[in-house]
Amino acid sequence: MAHDGKKYKTLYGSMVExxxxxxxxxxxxxxxxxxxxxxxxxxxxxxxxxxxxxxPFWKRRDRIKEIKQIKKExxxxxxxKVEIRTDHEGNLLPxxxxxx
Numbered sequence: 001m002a003h004d005g006k007k008y009k010t011l012y013g014s015m016v017e018x019x020x021x022x023x024x025x026x027x028x029x030x031x032x033x034x035x036x037x038x039x040x041x042x043x044x045x046x047x048x049x050x051x052x053x054x055x056p057f058w059k060r061r062d063r064i065k066e067i068k069q070i071k072k073e074x075x076x077x078x079x080x081k082v083e084i085r086t087d088h089e090g091n092l093l094p095x096x097x098x099x100x
Contacts, residue, residue, distance in 0.1 A: 005018070006018045008030075009031065011030050011036045020033045022055050022058070025047075026050075026051060028049075034057055067084055067092065
């Protein structure tokens with residue numbers, strides 16, 4: 001998405017640049033920033049009115065969720081650090097880091 005300096009109305013009537021917007025709320029008819037999304041707890045509520053924008057925030061979030069699922073399936077505790085690698089097909093492969 002190209003950032004041309006366009007500003008969007010967000011919650012509470014503020015205006016922010018396009019680069020800070022991560023989604024649109026169809027219920028409130030405003031755009032959302034990452035902070036507002038966390039503040040309103042849209043993801044915890046599983047809000048159907050939220051429309052994602054194609055921005056890196058969602059890609060990072062999906063990657064973290066994927067890593068957590070892989071760790072769970074591999075029986076690795078959530079607190080344990082792992083080294084994540086990919087195979088030739090791009091699938092994630094967890095490897096427990098050894099303490100030195």
